[in-house]
Amino acid sequence: MVQHILVKGRVQGVGFRWFVHREAAELGLAGWVRNTDSGHVEIVASGSKEQLAELEQAVRKGSRGSRVDSVIQSDLADTEAAGLGPFTIEGAW
Numbered sequence: 220m221v222q223h224i225l226v227k228g229r230v231q232g233v234g235f236r237w238f239v240h241r242e243a244a245e246l247g248l249a250g251w252v253r254n255t256d257s258g259h260v261e262i263v264a265s266g267s268k269e270q271l272a273e274l275e276q277a278v279r280k281g282s283r284g285s286r287v288d289s290v291i292q293s294d295l296a297d298t299e300a301a302g303l304g305p306f307t308i309e310g311a312w
Contacts, residue, residue, distance in 0.1 A: 220265065220268055220294070221297060222262075222264055222265075223262070224291070225261055226278055226290055227258075227288050227289045227291075228281070228285065230286075234285075235260055235281070235282050237308065238285070239274075243262075244306050246273055248271070249265040249300065249304060250307075251263055251307050251309045252306075263299070
């Protein structure tokens, strides 16, 4: 299963991508997280339904210092998983 998650709120400049990376890696998910130009955080993650539900729950709670106003989740085609490797942070450097 592959999901796209867009997180809106105060989620840039507060370590949110690192928080998502840690949560996703602990869950064994493949995929990535990155900031968007519009001030949101975008996530693409692949794993079991249960793993993705745990990630979404963690994202809704947010990291210390963040404020999550909304989470928009959508399922992607399973073929999208083919290009995903171990969970990474894009644009972190």
